[in-house]
Amino acid sequence: MPESSTVEPQVLDHECDGIREYDNALPGWWTFLFWACILFSPLYIVYYHIGVGPSIYLELDDEMAAAAEAQLAQLGPMPVDVSTILGVAADPKKLLIGRSMFRTNCSVCHAADGGGNAGPNLCDDTYINIRSPLDFFRVMHDGVVPKGMPAWSPRYNNTQLVVLAGYVASLRGGTPAAPKAAQGDLKPAAWSTFLTPSTSTLEAPK
Amino acid sequence: MSSPATSTRAFTDAPDRPATGVLERFSYDDAIARMFMIATVVWGIVGLLVGVLIAAQLADPRFNLGLEWTSFGRLRPLHTNAVIFAFAGNGVFLAVYYSTQRLLKTRMFSDFLSRLHFWCWQLIIVSAALTLPFGATQGKEYAELEWPIDIAVVFTWVVFAVNLFGTIAKRRERHLYVAIWFYIATVVAIAVLYIFNNLVVPAGWLHSYSIYAGTQDAFMQWWYGHNAVAFFLTTPFLGLMYYFLPKAAERPVFSYRLSIVHFWTIVFLYVWAGPHHLHYTALPAWASTLGMLFSIMLWMPSWGGMINGLLTLRGAWHRVPTDPVLKFFVVAITFYGMSTFEGPLLSVKSVNALSHYTDWTIAHVHAGALGWVGFMIFGMVYWLAPRLFQTPLAKPKWATTHFWIATIGILLYIIAIYWTGLTQGLMWRAFDSQGQLQYPDWLESITPLIPFYWIRVVGGSLYLFGALMCGLNLLLTWNARPKVYEIPVYEAARLNATYREPAIAGSTLPKNSVVEFARTLDVFSQMRWHRKWEGLATLFTVLVAVAIVTASLFEIVPLFLRKGDTVRIDSVTPYTPLELVGRDVYISEGCMNCHSQMIRPLRAEIERYGEYSKPGEFVNDHPFLWGSRRIGPDLARVGRKLPSPNWHVRHFNNPTDTSPGSIMPRYTHLLEKPLDLGELTASLKAMQTLGVEYTNAEIENASITARAQAKLIADIVVVEGGPTGVEERKVVALIAYLMRLGTDISKPTAPIVATPTAAATGGTP
Structure with missing residues (x-):
């Protein structure tokens, strides 16, 4: 012992x-x-x-509000128009945001590099529903529900959708690893041709 | 006092023996202990083997073997059930049957009940192995067994209880030793927990629905699930420790008072802790808080067991280097201490926000299961084998080798999985400088884990190899057994009916210098008053039951009565018949073993999955399917994210086709097997019984409605360029269910599929 x-x-x-x-x-x-x-x-x-301690929901609200505010400050005003959408491609920070949104939500069908899988290839020159860059916004906002494309308007506000539209527009002409065969019969002109003063602003949906 | 027969051993030192008492002769039933010992080791090897297989499946999905019966979702419940109920269960029964007889100086109440217990339990295990891989499951963790098997479990448990309490009733040792307290708590608590969590409405022989829905079902499940850990993997093992450790160490137990305090606090506090499995879910915040606070309060009671274990070894530590039994016990108790510190830590809400749904939980569980439960069992088996087979252990050195191999195995396993858990948890919540998810692609959080999943396979294999060594060692020892086992006959007196507990000694504190209250407190804290309870087995059992039931009701009653906690959402309607069939497929395939359906109110989750889940979304979910681990992504809102049926068809056919690098098994059988609506009417009727709002007309027309919806989905598949004929296949129901998930709260004006019958009857489709 x-x-x-x-x-x-x-x-x-x-x-x-x-x-x-x-x-x-x-x-x-x-x-x-x-x-x-x-x-x-x-x-x-x-x-x-x-007492005064915050609930998890209050903490969440604060965090979400702060994040939204930071993003708005980062992005500045993002009206729903062609020049803003196409302007995303010129801003690496906005592109990064768009890329992240894309990889969170879209790559499951369109592949991480936009080459298409269940959804169409977004890198080639043919489109199913896109006549102008504004249509990216419209399709994301309303979806093409019968064809499997969900509407993202409940999830994202217009500012966010403009960034995402700009990112997807920037994918055109890319070289994906496994490109899906071309779909659709719309062949819009090069995006730069849409940047004319005559291009009207789409009325922003609520 | 000693008997003339040489093989007769008399107990001479019991203080309450009447001087003139008649000695009764008896022997112990060691044959039943031998049976349970063999079952423990055999099922242990089986359970570990399945564990290694499913570990390999996560490292490389080809180990799913391409068969529907061997996919991860089907085998994971088989692994958990085998390890908990077959390995640990038989180990507990071995400990109880061996030690109870000796601690109470009597043979078991009935040899017949002992054998009935043994064979029924083995039959239950076999029936689990014959149902779980075939997809017959209730869908709740560790409560997967379908209702006919549940009835067999309850029957067997009653047999066990009658046998144990019968033995207690005819005991020749007045005071119940602490090991018996823990056995009593086990028997009482498991009966209550098992019955109330397994209440179901059958919809077929191997098909049923939990009577609870959504939030309440989740609560009941984790009230049960957590206390299965408490009362199946903790209390009986503490009882086991209190018998076999002082026996093996040949040292007195460190503190009788600590035994009393930590026993009662464990029994009362553990029951409250279940909701810590549901932090940040749709469970009401007050329940979540209680789960956390009681888990923190449990820390010290749990450590009471660890202290009493480790400090009992004082004076025996010099034997640890040479005695494999003590080695196993020391490491087991150390793991117990680690796990019961980690448990309260993980129950803290902010820690849980990181750890939940990750491998951290899996590592925690395996530290407990492999370290504490497994090592206690192996230590006990090595101590018992020479005694039960009445010959020295065939290969004593193998036992030491087993110890080292298994210890290295555990360390490899848990370190690898702690790493993956932490990695994945941090990746899920990481934001980049733009305020976006840094790892938005799910598979980015999977591929870095794969090397560590291989390390886990190695660690698990080492542990399995050790168990095989143990099995072989037992076989060799058994082979060297005597032709006829010696059955010693013991003598002891019957309990004296006129026995009176001696008066408790008063306080030794000086009378004049302290107040009388301090003297009372002093006597109370000496705990000698507890000795009386130990002599009153019925009172003791009632007190245990009262502690468990009271603690349960404090949470259950408000959870079921407070209407404000589950705010109804008008747009949430019952599943369509086809979706219900799909939900059954989801449960049967065990999808919830890898996919959660619960988006927590955390920014990273909302960014990844969408709006956080609300209690009102689950009111029709019998059972709830929130899951506990995300090996795949959360599916609570998958219907909003992936409304493309052909994507699902392709994904089930070959997940890597749509998601390169995915570790999900292929589900080709869903695309081959026909859509089976045979149990649909029974299912809907069962749901109606449970209060889900299906009209009789909807139930009558269910097949037509289901076929119509299947056709609509199949048409979209074709439009999307997929295969034809999907409406005839099982997969269509699962797709219908997945496309519905999470869509109700943002439902457009009309549901996706408007059914003619629903319109005619005015019901909601």
Whole structure:
């Protein structure tokens, strides 16, 4: 035994199948931590459920609002028009945002590089529903539901959809790893030709 | 006092023996312990083997073997059930049957009930193996077994309980030792938990729906699920520890008082902790908070067990280097301490936001299962084998080798999986400088894990190899057994009916210097009053039951009565008949083993999956399918993201076709097997019984409605350039269900499929 005889604890006088038990007291640090954990509970409840502590929903709202604000500040005004959509291609920061949105939501059908899979190839020159860059916005906003393209308007606001439209427009002419065969019979002119003063602004849907 | 017969051993030192008492002769039933020991090791090997296979499936989906019966979703429940109920279960019964007889100085109540218990339990395990791979499942974790097997489980548990309490009733040892307390808690709690979580309405012999829906079903499931950990993998193993550890160490238990305090606090506090599995879900915040706070309070009671284990070894540590039994016990108790620290840590909401749905949980579970449960069992088996087979262990060195191989196996396993858990959790929530998800593509969070999944396979294989060594060692030991087992006869007196508990010694505190209250408190904290309860088995059992049931009702009653917690959403309507069939396919394939359906109110999740899930969206979900792990992405709003049926057709046919690098198994059988509407009427009627709003007309016309919707989807598949004839295939139902998921809250004016019958009856399709 490592203990000296003076600290050797008392063995209780009962036994069970030869097993005996010491009468050691609860370790002090154990008792302290146990009470500390118990006392933490009312404090937590009072602060978060009765008092001023934020709920997870309030925290979420704050975080979402801050993120939206930061993004708006980053993007500046993004009206739904051709020049803004095509302007995305010239801004690496906006392109990165668009790319991230695309890879979160679109690459599952259109492939990460836009080469198409279940959805059409977005890198070639033929389109099913796109006559002008504005149509990217329109298709994203309303979807082509019977053909499997969801409407993204419930999920994203117009500013975000403009960025995404600009990103997808910028994919044209890319060289995807596994391009899907051309679909659709629309062959819009090069995007730059749409940048004329006569191009009207699409009325922004609500 | 000693008997003339040489093989008779008398107990001479029990203090409450009447001096003139008549000694009764008895022997112990060790044959039943031998049976449970063999079953423990055999099922342990089977469970671990399935574990290694499914671990390999995550590293390389080709290990799904291309068969519907061997896909991850079907085998993962087989693995968990085999390890929990077959390996740990038989191990618990081995411990109970061996130690209870000795601790109570009596043979088991009934040899027949012992054998009935044994064979029924093995039959249940076999029936699990014959149903789970074939997709018969209730869809709730560790409660997958279908209702006829559930009835068999409850029957067997009653047999066990009668046998145990019968043994307690005829005991010759007045005071129940702490191991027995834990056994009692196990029997009582598991009965309550198992019955109330498995209440279902049958829709066929191997098909049923949980009577609870959505949020309430989730709560019941994790009230059960967490306490399966508590009362199937913790309390019986603490009981086991309190018997076999002091036996093997030949040292007294460290602290009787600590046993009392940590036993009662565990029994009362554990039951509350279930909701910590549901942080940030649609469960009401108050329940989530209770789950967290009680988990934190559980930390010290759990460590009470660890302290009593490790400190009992004081004076025996010098034997640990040479004794494999003590080695196993020391590492087991250390893992228990680690797991029960990690548990409260993971239950803290902000930690859980990171860890939930990741491998961190899996690592935590395996530290507990492989380290604590497994090593306690192996330590016990190595201690018991020479005693039960009455011959020295055939290969004592193998036991030490087993210990080292298994320890390295556990470390490889858990370190690899802690790493993947942390990696994935951080990747899911990472934002780039533009405020966008840094890893938006799901597979970006999978491919970096694959090397570590291989390390897990290696670690698991090492652990399995150790178990095989144990099995072979037992076989060799059994082979060297004596021709006839010696059955020692013992003598002890019957309990004295007029026994009175000696008066409790008063406080030793000086009378004049302290207030009387302090002296009372001093006597209370000596815990000698508890000795009386230990002699009153019925009272003890009732108190345990009261603790468990009271703690449960504190959460269950408000959860079922507070209407405000689940705000109904008008646009949420029952699934169409075809979607319901698809949901059954989803459950049967075990999709929820890899896909959650619960978007948490966290910014990263909303960015990735869409609007967070609301309680009102799940009111028709019998059972709930929120899942607990995202090996694949969340599917709560997949209907909004992927309304393309042909994408699903291609994806089920070969997931890498649409998602290069995917580790999901192929589901070609869904495209080959015919759409089966045979149980549809029974399913809808069961749902109607549960209060889901289906009209009788809808149920009558269900097949027609389902076929019509199948045709509509199949037509779109063709338009999208997919194969023809999908309306006749099982896959169409699953696609219908997936396309519906998460769409209700933003439902346009009319549902996607307007059915003629629904219009005629005015019901909601």
